[in-house]
Amino acid sequence: MAVDSRQIEQFIYREARLADENAYDEWLAMWADEALYWVPANLDDPDPSKHISTIYDNRSHLEQRIKRLKSGMAHAQAPVSRMRRVVSNIEIAERPDGIVEAQSNFVLANCAAAIRTSSSAARSTGCGPTAPAVTISSKRKCCCSTTTALSTI
Amino acid sequence: MTARRKIDYDSLVKTDRVHSSVYTDPEIFAEELDAIFHRGWVYVGHAGEIPNRGDYRLKRIGRYPVIMVRGDDGQIRLLLNRCRHRGATVCQTECGNAATFRCAYHAWTYRNTGQLIGVTYEDGYGGALNRDEMGLTPVPRVDEYRGFIFGSLSHAGITLAEHLGKVTEQIDLFVDLSPAGEIEVQAGSSKSGYPGNWKLQIENTIDGYHPNFSHETFFELIRERTGARVDVFTGGSIGETRDLGGGHVMLDYRRYNRQFVSQTHSTPLRVRQSATGTTPSTAAQEYRASLVARYGEERAAEILNAGGTHTLVFPNMALLGVQIRVVYPIAVDQTEVVLYPTTLKDAPAKLNQARLRAHEDFYGPAGFGQPDDGELFARVQQGIQADIDPWMILTRGLHRERRDADGTLVGQMTDEVPQRGIWAQWKKVMKQAQASNEKSDVNGRTRNSAARMARSR
Structure with a gap:
């Protein structure tokens, strides 16, 4: 099956928008059951069994992350950060097993709370099966700088 | 030189309360760096971070940039990350393994033990430069407990064992x-x-x-x-x-x-x-x-x-x-x-x-x-x-x-x-430093500076 680049791009933009809007449930629904959301720490591609990660979430942990954010008691996100994720340089490749790998750059802008304004540039790699519907099975987000933005998704 | 305001620590810190200026006053912060971080024992790093000879990590003691390094002789040292020539840091990478540190400015080169081993165009110093005295400055006192490495920028003071209690x-x-x-x-x-x-x-x-x-x-x-x-x-x-x-x-x-x-x-x-x-x-x-x-x-x-x-x-x-x-x-x-x-x-x-x-x-x-x-x-x-x-x-x-x-x-x-x-x-520490500074001033000397003492040694 040929990859529909436009569909994948729209999927990535949608994911960014839902995260921007703190639409946690809709965002979570984009993930596959076998989800792995990985933000390595210190290095771009360390062995997570031996090296600390900033985020190393399976589906269950990701759900707990969302639940906590929605509780209103995640103080670093009360009030929620107003952010914009700017995604570019999207490269898409389909693997023989039907998994589509998409890489992109993104810049995260924290638009509120001037005293805590920060931004980070990062390279994000996500992939998932194209059929029947696109979901994210794994995502690796390599951050060039850690920010308060990591207190959300 | 304008006289510095003498901070009355007894009035700011009581048994049952502290005055919030201890968190907001830049002068108090400056005195803290001097009294607590630039004199007393400060935790720097762990031996487990640098298991092999040549392994190093960049650290800080207060404002001082420090290289924590296991030298080729196996000994762990804390070296100030400052070229003895004109002061540039000689190491920029957060962690790594190196036999030498070379200053990028005029290329003075130091062994991972701190020893100065290379001075470019050395004849320009007319034979007056004594390499043995110009190694990377070691943190004056270094000691460890169970691999936890502590440094003190002061030559004198209580031992690490006394500090840890x-x-x-x-x-x-x-x-x-x-x-x-x-x-x-x-x-x-x-x-x-x-x-x-x-x-x-x-x-x-x-x-x-x-x-x-x-x-x-x-x-x-x-x-x-x-x-x-x-x-x-x-x-x-x-x-x-x-x-x-x-x-x-x-x-x-x-x-x-x-x-x-x-x-x-x-x-x-x-x-x-x-x-x-x-x-x-x-x-x-x-x-x-x-x-x-x-x-x-x-x-x-x-x-x-x-x-x-x-x-x-x-x-x-x-x-x-x-x-x-x-x-x-x-x-x-x-x-x-x-x-x-x-x-x-x-x-x-x-x-x-x-x-x-x-x-x-x-x-x-x-x-x-x-x-x-x-x-x-x-x-x-x-x-x-x-x-x-x-x-x-x-x-x-x-x-x-x-x-x-x-x-x-x-x-x-x-x-x-x-x-x-x-x-x-x-x-206690802030008042001790204050008393020590006053004594130095009375003696007409400059304020106690661990770094000056270290360099003039």
Whole structure:
């Protein structure tokens, strides 16, 4: 099956928008059951069994992350950060097993709370099966700088 | 030169309260760096970060950039990261392995022992340059305990053993969780910063009053995962706080753990440390057996019960569960915190992996707890700009604290015994430095500067 680049791009933009809007449930629904959301720490591609990660979430942990954010008691996100994720340089490749790998750059802008304004540039790699519907099975987000933005998704 | 205002520390720090200017006054911050960080013993790093000859890590002591390096002779040194020629840093990479450090400016080159081995166009100095005297300046005093490396920028003062006092017992319990009696510090670090004073993190690290409120969401998740209610931080908990003296203070979970360790009742601490819950039982049994083999039944039980209890080693380091926490003051309202999760030498791989996952769960910039603490430090720093009523209240548990047989001061888990202990030490150190500076001024000498002394040696 040929990859529909436009569909994948729209999927990535949608994911960014839902995260921007703190639409946690809709965002979570984009993930596959076998989800792995990985933000390595210190290095771009360390062995997570031996090296600390900033985020190393399976589906269950990701759900707990969302639940906590929605509780209103995640103080670093009360009030929620107003952010914009700017995604570019999207490269898409389909693997023989039907998994589509998409890489992109993104810049995260924290638009509120001037005293805590920060931004980070990062390279994000996500992939998932194209059929029947696109979901994210794994995502690796390599951050060039850690920010308060990591207190959300 | 204008005379500096003399800060009256007795009026700012009382037994039961502190004046909020101790968190906001840039002059006090400058004096803190001088008195606490540029004179006394400061935690720098762990030997486990640089296991091989040539391994180095960039560190800081107060404002001083420092290279912690294991030289080709096997010895660990703390070298000031400053070229002896015109002052540029000679090492920029956070960690690595190097035989030499070469300044990029005029290419003076130093061995990883600090020795100056290369001066470009050396004849231009007319033979007057003595290389032996121009090595990278070592931190004047360096000592270690169980691999924990401390430095003091002052040539004189109490020994590290005197500085650590009773807190070595807690360091032992943290390290002895390893069946080899050795921790590994090779799993990277989590870094974060917050717009607030450094002491907010120091005080929070051993604050047993805040978790049930600041971290309510985390304990709720623990309850959902394991069915366990975390009640060690309640007002009626049998857990304790303890002031070990010298500013070293702890949340003492031991009494609580002793009562509940054999039951299914679990705390995050138990899950992390006792090899139950998150690790398969075979690994847990294997681990426990290896501890018994090395330490005997009684000590092994004590290690599993007490190892990793939250302990602050004054002024800048803490042991919490699996991590070494280091606090770096950047400015009066800027702080950086670096967390080093540790693994246990000779422990099952699954257990060590569980330690890393447990660490990520709560700590680090995206953990379920640490970011909320940072947020609250920022809120404190904002709030205390309003200083009409400037006092921070530290009276909690003052009426019920008691002196134990070993001389330590004990309170209930939610009491402010640790905070009072930190402030007593802080005031003592600040006043000592002040007195020492006055003496120097009277003698007509320049203010005590450890760096000047080090260079003129």
